[in-house]
């Protein structure tokens with residue numbers, strides 16, 4: 817099974833990444849996590865991206881805040897799909913990272929999820945792997961069933977909470 821590669825710009829992004837790793841664990845999808853920064857450790861970020869396909873990754877997730885160019889820098893050095901997670905920093909409610917991640921110029925795409933949305937990044941990564949992996953597709957189907965059942969349970973219990 818292809819691995820999901822996860823890169824965060826700083827260990828301060830860890831709470832966002834943990835939302836992603838929780839879901840990947842639930843789906844039993846292998847992953848690897850690194851702290852590589854586009855500006856503090858650009859060489860390591862570059863090398864990781866260049867080698868990613870050869871090293872068994874099928875999709876990459878990059879989380880960064882503020883002037884969040886990590887996902888774009890990763891995408892520049894691989895043709896694997898890259899999912900960017902804009903992380904909320906101390907200013908602008910995460911709008912800085914959102915625009916930096918989503919507004920990639922034509923030619924080098926980054927699939928951006930919402931601010932701090934590690935969960936959706938993991939689900940999208942799994943969906944990308946599922947295109948060529950029926951086992952992942954089945955695990956996703958079962959998870960969707962579980963998640964639907966959990967919401968229906970909330971529906972059934974909501975009157976009692978009012």
Ligand code: RP5
Nearest residue numbers: 825826828879880881882903
């Ligand atoms: C970005 O700058 C990181 O992704 C992080 O979200 C933000 C702040 O980093 P630290 O100063 O907390 O290391 O590169």
